Amino acid sequence: MKKIINWNRFIVILVIAIIVAGISILHVIVGYAKTPGGMVYLWTGHYYLDYFEYVQAIVQGMRGKWLWENYFATDDPTRSFLGIWQYLLLGKIGKIFHLDPISTYWLEVFLFSFIFAILIFQIIKKLMPDSLFVHKLCAFFLSLFAAPFYQIVKDSTQWKLISYGFWNDRNIFWERFESIPYHTISHILSLLVILLLADSLEKAHRLTSRSVLFRGLLGGFILIYLLLFSPSSALLLILTIFLVTFVYSVWSLKQKQKKYQNLILFAGIIFVLVIPVGILIRNHLNSTASRLVLEFESGWQERPGFRLMILTLGPVLIASFFGISNFLMRMTAIRFIFLSLLTISYGIFFSPVASYLGTTNTRFLTPLSYILFSTMAVLRFKSARSAIVVTFILLLFFLPANIEGFRSILNDRNISSPISYLPKGIIEGFRYLDKISEKGNALTTPSQFLGSVLPIYTDRHVYVARHNTTPNYIEKNIRASNFYLGTMTKGEALEFLSKNNLKFVVLTSIEGYEVKPLYLYSFLKEIYKNKDIVIFEVKKS
Amino acid sequence: MEKKAEDAQASQQDDLGLGKNTLAILSVGILVVFLLIVAGIYFWVSKKSKGEVVFPAGVNYTGQETQNPTQSPQRPQYDYAALAATTDSIPFTSPKGQYTFAYPPGMIPLIFPGDPNDSVTFDVSDVPAQFNLMVLVESISNYDPKLRGRQEQFVRNYWQFFPGLKGVNTIETSENEKGLTGWKVSYITKGDTVTSVNYFFTIPGDSDKILHVNNIFPSEGEGVFAKILGSLEYKK
Numbered sequence: 001m002k003k004i005i006n007w008n009r010f011i012v013i014l015v016i017a018i019i020v021a022g023i024s025i026l027h028v029i030v031g032y033a034k035t036p037g038g039m040v041y042l043w044t045g046h047y048y049l050d051y052f053e054y055v056q057a058i059v060q061g062m063r064g065k066w067l068w069e070n071y072f073a074t075d076d077p078t079r080s081f082l083g084i085w086q087y088l089l090l091g092k093i094g095k096i097f098h099l100d101p102i103s104t105y106w107l108e109v110f111l112f113s114f115i116f117a118i119l120i121f122q123i124i125k126k127l128m129p130d131s132l133f134v135h136k137l138c139a140f141f142l143s144l145f146a147a148p149f150y151q152i153v154k155d156s157t158q159w160k161l162i163s164y165g166f167w168n169d170r171n172i173f174w175e176r177f178e179s180i181p182y183h184t185i186s187h188i189l190s191l192l193v194i195l196l197l198a199d200s201l202e203k204a205h206r207l208t209s210r211s212v213l214f215r216g217l218l219g220g221f222i223l224i225y226l227l228l229f230s231p232s233s234a235l236l237l238i239l240t241i242f243l244v245t246f247v248y249s250v251w252s253l254k255q256k257q258k259k260y261q262n263l264i265l266f267a268g269i270i271f272v273l274v275i276p277v278g279i280l281i282r283n284h285l286n287s288t289a290s291r292l293v294l295e296f297e298s299g300w301q302e303r304p305g306f307r308l309m310i311l312t313l314g315p316v317l318i319a320s321f322f323g324i325s326n327f328l329m330r331m332t333a334i335r336f337i338f339l340s341l342l343t344i345s346y347g348i349f350f351s352p353v354a355s356y357l358g359t360t361n362t363r364f365l366t367p368l369s370y371i372l373f374s375t376m377a378v379l380r381f382k383s384a385r386s387a388i389v390v391t392f393i394l395l396l397f398f399l400p401a402n403i404e405g406f407r408s409i410l411n412d413r414n415i416s417s418p419i420s421y422l423p424k425g426i427i428e429g430f431r432y433l434d435k436i437s438e439k440g441n442a443l444t445t446p447s448q449f450l451g452s453v454l455p456i457y458t459d460r461h462v463y464v465a466r467h468n469t470t471p472n473y474i475e476k477n478i479r480a481s482n483f484y485l486g487t488m489t490k491g492e493a494l495e496f497l498s499k500n501n502l503k504f505v506v507l508t509s510i511e512g513y514e515v516k517p518l519y520l521y522s523f524l525k526e527i528y529k530n531k532d533i534v535i536f537e538v539k540k541s
Numbered sequence: 542m543e544k545k546a547e548d549a550q551a552s553q554q555d556d557l558g559l560g561k562n563t564l565a566i567l568s569v570g571i572l573v574v575f576l577l578i579v580a581g582i583y584f585w586v587s588k589k590s591k592g593e594v595v596f597p598a599g600v601n602y603t604g605q606e607t608q609n610p611t612q613s614p615q616r617p618q619y620d621y622a623a624l625a626a627t628t629d630s631i632p633f634t635s636p637k638g639q640y641t642f643a644y645p646p647g648m649i650p651l652i653f654p655g656d657p658n659d660s661v662t663f664d665v666s667d668v669p670a671q672f673n674l675m676v677l678v679e680s681i682s683n684y685d686p687k688l689r690g691r692q693e694q695f696v697r698n699y700w701q702f703f704p705g706l707k708g709v710n711t712i713e714t715s716e717n718e719k720g721l722t723g724w725k726v727s728y729i730t731k732g733d734t735v736t737s738v739n740y741f742f743t744i745p746g747d748s749d750k751i752l753h754v755n756n757i758f759p760s761e762g763e764g765v766f767a768k769i770l771g772s773l774e775y776k777k
Binding site for chain 1: 568
């Protein structure tokens with residue numbers, strides 16, 4: 001049967017995806033609008049210290065690098081996490097289009113959010129093959145904008161809306177469409193694996209061995225890619241593949257159907273590829289600086305009670321109960337995959353497995369579960385009108401929580417950080433440093449974490465940036481402070497600079513250090529100054 | 542068979558009761574409206590924010606450009622008397638949600654994202670804020686694992702972990718208005734001066750963590766500190 005593209009519906013979904021992508025970056029548009037005169041907005045739409053790392057990796061890609069290098073220390077260029085390398089690729093793509101690093105980052109957030117939204121609808125189409133377009137549209141809206149239950153309380157001065165939830169619970173729009181490109185990439189890849197698995201299961205009885213091999217290899221490589229930066233997503237999918245292919249294989253064996261052979265081959269190729277890589281990655285993470293992150297995260301486990309869990313997942317979960325019977329009445333491959341994924345996701349979340357694996361259990365809460373809840377909820381209604389009415393009511397209910405979620409992001413001090421806006425003069429100074437041909441590292445004060453920003457504008461390592469990326473952070477913090485406070489002797493200061501190949505000393509107007517001590521160091525020569533920054537070069541003799 | 546599929550698709554096109562291209566036109570119209578709304582938000586916010594200049598750590602600057610780049614950025618100037626007198630307050634919850642307190646409107650709490658001690662402070666002295674923390678959650682075992690569960694001994698020995706201190710000056714038990722119990726202590730520095738008052742509150746059910754509160758305020762801010770201390774609670 002020839003497939004006919006319904007362009008009208010295609011445009012509807014396209015428009016919704018564009019709007020969703022636009023909403024996902026709305027907070028930085030508002031941030032940009034707030035830019036005070038004489039300042040530059042750094043578009044920190046995510047936790048600012050992580051964000052600067054990602055943007056700096058984009059910069060490295062634009063500068064032609066293929067392997068990530070830690071610019072936030074002078075003595076540990078290899079300190080890294082595996083998933084950062086893909087930002088180099090994003091940087092290379094940005095360079096092709098002559099974009100600057102920050103524009104590259106946000107256009108990619110927009111693009112990946114757009115793709116994610118489109119894929120969500122594709123999945124809904126497969127989950128609801130017999131439903132009208134309007135039903136699919138309703139499920140689409142619910143999966144995009146689902147929000148938790150909330151309470152409205154009055155404190156001493158004003159009414160406040162407090163949503164139920166816990167850290168990293170994914171229960172509002174901005175936690176599902178995050179401003180982090182590789183998080184969205186992980187959701188996109190997860191959906192692609194699900195589509196591949198569903199298609200393979202449906203066609204298993206007529207696939208050739210070559211086709212199974214190709215599908216297994218494709219799935220395996222996608223999962224290996226996922227393991228590098230989102231091992232929790234990869235693990236959820238691997239376990240889902242195992243469970244689903246096991247059940248289907250047993251069922252087809254009982255039915256004396258040959259397709260179980262293809263299923264076992266498909267799953268076997270994936271496991272043979274992925275499991276050794278997974279073990280290697282786990283060992284690698286345990287042997288690097290990521291171990292500290294693992295130790296920290298493994299102690300951070302959320303254990304919400306049953307009531308809080310229901311309230312956190314929100315009305316869409318309650319609504320989904322009413323559609324379960326219709327959902328189960330026609331069990332397709334993709335429906336079974338989603339049920340398995342959900343079971344495994346919440347099974348791991350409520351178990352101690354995450355702690356053993358060295359991560360927080362919240363990483364196993366997948367935003368994809370809302371696709372399932374929304375689908376089930378809409379399947380309750382045969383009539384389009386009922387589906388539209390209930391969806392509209394639910395969306396209205398979700399609206400206050402989503403608005404409150406947006407306000408929280410705008411007021412989040414991790415996002416609207418102390419250095420989200422920098423005086424223009426500081427950026428001009430950083431750019432000046434990039435024009436100097438002489439190689440050498442730059443010293444910044446530990447105050448305000450400007451060491452995390454400088455390497456975005458100049459190809460130089462800094463002495464101290466942030467805890468995660470600068471080894472011996474506290475010690476370096478104190479040593480840098482002592483240098484700027486002028487408490488080192490001339491000999492100590494020179495040795496400090498020389499040992500760390502620090503050729504440039506930078507001080508800005510926002511860091512709270514006096515510049516006078518720097519002028520007392522005879523070996524420092526002022527090479528650039530404006531009202532917001534002064535830069536010294538360490539004299540050669 | 543292909544015609545049947547076409548008919549089926551054609552009939553399904555009308556399940557929203559709309560004409561052939563109405564859906565597409567409506568969608569594009571909605572997109573245009575969305576873009577206009579975003580543009581409107583942008584212009585409204587930029588107009589509303591005009592004239593505000595915010596420097597790091599929340600210091601509000603009046604807009605005068607500094608002529609001398611060697612000047613330090615302005616610290617917030619608090620009217621402590623007014624702040625102590627006001628009955629209004631703003632609730633604060635620590636970044637990791639471990640404790641809460643209330644502070645007077647107009648003050649700007651400073652937090653340190655990623656800080657394992659979940660600390661907070663205010664910029665109220667000459668000492669840079671990151672070295673002058675007001676509240677932090679300390680792990681006793683980080684200092685000496687043998688002192689875990691022996692909070693009072695930890696408090697008495699706290700000076701030993703800092704080379705600038707040489708002993709305890711005064712120590713007495715303390716309880717705040719929210720029922721936190723612990724000790725109020727000051728230490729002697731190697732220069733024979735006395736530190737500001739430190740409060741250490743035990744955390745029910747946790748033998749390793751201790752809530753450490755440091756009076757960072759100048760003498761004229763004592764009233765404000767007392768209000769903050771009195772409202773401090775540990776969140777379960």
